[in-house]
Amino acid sequence: MELLERFAAGDPEAFEALFRQHQKDVYRWTVRIVRDTGAAEDLTVETFWRIYRARERFDPAAGNFRAWARRIATNAALDYLRHARKETELSEDYPAATRGDPAVRSELRGHLRRAFLELSAKYRLVATLALIEDEPYDQIAEAAGISVALVKVRVFRAVRMLRKKLNYLGVEATVK
Amino acid sequence: MTNEENEKELQALLKREFPPLQNAEPQRDLWPQMLRRLDAQPLRVPWFDWLLAAAVAAALLLFPNAIPALLYQL
Numbered sequence: 193m194e195l196l197e198r199f200a201a202g203d204p205e206a207f208e209a210l211f212r213q214h215q216k217d218v219y220r221w222t223v224r225i226v227r228d229t230g231a232a233e234d235l236t237v238e239t240f241w242r243i244y245r246a247r248e249r250f251d252p253a254a255g256n257f258r259a260w261a262r263r264i265a266t267n268a269a270l271d272y273l274r275h276a277r278k279e280t281e282l283s284e285d286y287p288a289a290t291r292g293d294p295a296v297r298s299e300l301r302g303h304l305r306r307a308f309l310e311l312s313a314k315y316r317l318v319a320t321l322a323l324i325e326d327e328p329y330d331q332i333a334e335a336a337g338i339s340v341a342l343v344k345v346r347v348f349r350a351v352r353m354l355r356k357k358l359n360y361l362g363v364e365a366t367v368k
Numbered sequence: 369m370t371n372e373e374n375e376k377e378l379q380a381l382l383k384r385e386f387p388p389l390q391n392a393e394p395q396r397d398l399w400p401q402m403l404r405r406l407d408a409q410p411l412r413v414p415w416f417d418w419l420l421a422a423a424v425a426a427a428l429l430l431f432p433n434a435i436p437a438l439l440y441q442l
Contacts, residue, residue: 208399211398211399211402212399215394215397215398215399216393216394219392219393219394219398220389220390220391220392220393223389223392224388224389224390224392227386227389229392229394229395232392232394233394233395233396233398233401236394236398237398237401237402237405240402241402241405241406244406300381300385301385304381304382304385305385308382308386319382320386323375323378323379323382323383324379324382324383324386324388325388325389325390326388347375348375351374351375351378354378354382355374355378
């Protein structure tokens with residue numbers, strides 16, 4: 193019996209093998225969304241916990257495990273963003289590039305962070321993956337379970353909301 | 369400025385402030401944490417407890433006059 197079939201049938205060794213094969217991919221995907229290493233580790237475990245519980249719904253014949261895991265990881269990350277949005281700041285695990293006048297950069301960074309944090313989870317998800325991580329729209333759509341057209345709409349709206357917030361804060365977001 | 373230019377400008381700004389994380393790796397093997405999660409049994413209420421609770425709720429709905437008597441006994 194194939195690994196995926198054994199997993200769907202509830203074989204714990206098959207689950208461990210799949211965990212070891214895919215944990216890095218799930219972690220990489222998650223950390224790019226939540227941008228916090230500790231949270232991404234916890235969410236990777238949460239994702240596989242959800243996968244384990246949903247194993248009977250997985251169709252080994254038709255299913256692409258990687259895409260399925262990524263979709264579950266996206267939902268777990270979205271849940272995290274919804275709960276953490278108002279409580280936490282973006283992690284300092286990955287510091288920003290340091291160029292230009294430090295004082296101006298610090299102020300701009302603060303405004304940008306605030307504006308970014310104020311985006312709702314669904315807009316932050318697409319803004320992060322499309323604008324920062326350069327993830328193709330079709331990949332984002334598949335992982336988020338929405339259409340490519342809706343991804344484009346959300347990216348457009350996220351840009352408009354960020355621009356509006358930065359303008360409201362009196363920040364001229366010009367790149368030079 | 370067109371929408372496309374607008375998006376590109378903000379994208380460049382975001383990338384400068386939040387560098388992409390395409391090569392991030394977990395700091396440790398997460399399997400031990402996964403095992404702890406699998407071993408932790410969720411709080412489960414036996415089916416007969418649910419049945420009992422449903423029966424009590426149904427009885428109270430059918431015989432609301434019994435509520436004071438029940439409260440007196442508690």
